[in-house]
Every structure is written in C-alpha cells, then in structure tokens.
Amino acid sequence: MSHSAPSRPRPSVGRVVHYLSHGTPVRDDGTQAFPAQCRAATVTEVDEDDPTRVGLLVHNPTGNFFHPLAAGGSSQDEAKQQPGSWHWPEVV
Template sequence: MRTDGSQQFPSACRAAVVTEVDPDDPGRVGLAVHNPTGQFFHPLQAGGSVHSDAETRLGGTWHWPERV
C-alpha cells in the first residue's frame, strides 16, 4: 500500500468490466471495478480512466487476468 495518501485503498487485483476504450489510446479504458465494499466507476471522461500496466501492475492500473 502506498503511504503518500494518493490511494484510498491498498493495491489489490479486483474483478472489473471494461466499459469503454479510448479510440486514441487503446490501453486507456473506463472500468467498473467490483470490490468487497462496493463498485467503483472510472469513466474515460473527468480524468477517471485507467491505463494498462501488464508488466509492473502498479496500483490504479489494469491488466488482463493471468491464464491458468
């Protein structure tokens, strides 16, 4: 978890639905995130979008689930 106050919750992988894709940057999406405490929406507009980060998987980013 980051301690600089920039994240409200600790970083954790959560289920999400891609709700929209930025036509100019396909790695930037809008998400509906499902958490144990509720759902959170990150639309493309209003700066709530989320960027892809399959390598480092930093908090506040998204990646496709691992295949088993």
C-alpha cells in the same frame, strides 16, 4: 516459414480485466491499512486514440467503483502492474 508472436487482445466494452487498486496511503513506518489489491473489473469504454486506456467498473467486496475515461480512465500496465492500472487476468 516465419512465426509471428500471437497478437495481444484489444480491450472492448464488456471484457473482464483486472484492476489494481491504490490501497490506503503508506504510513510513516511503510505499512498500509489496506494494501493495493487486484480486483475484477468490466471495461465500460475504450479510448479511441489509445485503446490501452479504458473506463472501468471495478468490483470490490464492499461495492462497485466507476473509473470513467472522463475522470482519466485507467491505463494498461502488464509489466509493472502499478496501482490504478489494469491488466489481463492471469491464466490459472
């Protein structure tokens, strides 16, 4: 009997994901006024050719930010979680 790895969920409109913000530019001393932060986001659209690239509505404490596919969208990055990428929420 072979066991296959569980399939990864595919993003779809309305799903909640985490978006890693860019933060403010890094200063000469290596610090940032506001470092990158993980934020809740709602998927607003999914790229038909690359379902790991999505449009997002990012929920920030000071307001919402739209990151649509037309402006480049956001790509999934589970491993490195680079600023500007999205990933599935961690299991707590």
